[in-house]
């Protein structure tokens with residue numbers, strides 16, 4: 001996808017602070033962190049969002065979360081972290097290339113959502 005920011009990061013056309021990379025996945029620091037540790041984990045393959053996934057994406061999604069857990073540990077988040085996948089307009093997705101956020105401490109990251 002030529003106009004996708006995260007595809008450009010995968011291709012090295014936009015710089016990022018990488019923390020992990022393999023053939024299928026890339027993890028890098030969020031440019032506008034919402035917690036002391038804020039990392040994005042993305043598949044290199046362009047998939048717009050979780051709602052565009054089907055059975056054929058199941059192996060990729062499984063690996064994404066296993067890699068995410070290893071990356072979080074590697075970043076020292078031994079006491080836990082929050083994982084968020086914003087999906088579509090209602091989910092507040094800003095970048096339409098599937099990604100999972102890792103948000104970590106040292107302090108608890110706070111309530112999941114503000115109740116209203």
Ligand code: 5GP
Pocket residue numbers: 005014016017028029030031032033040085086092093094095096
């Ligand atoms: P979303 O709301 O789509 O789940 O989150 C997109 C995230 O991507 C946001 O937290 C935003 O700060 C981050 N982001 C947007 N553009 C860039 C960029 O060019 N580089 C990096 N590292 N993060 C970005």
Ligand code: ZN
Pocket residue numbers: 001004005006007008045046047096097
């Ligand atoms: Zn993309």
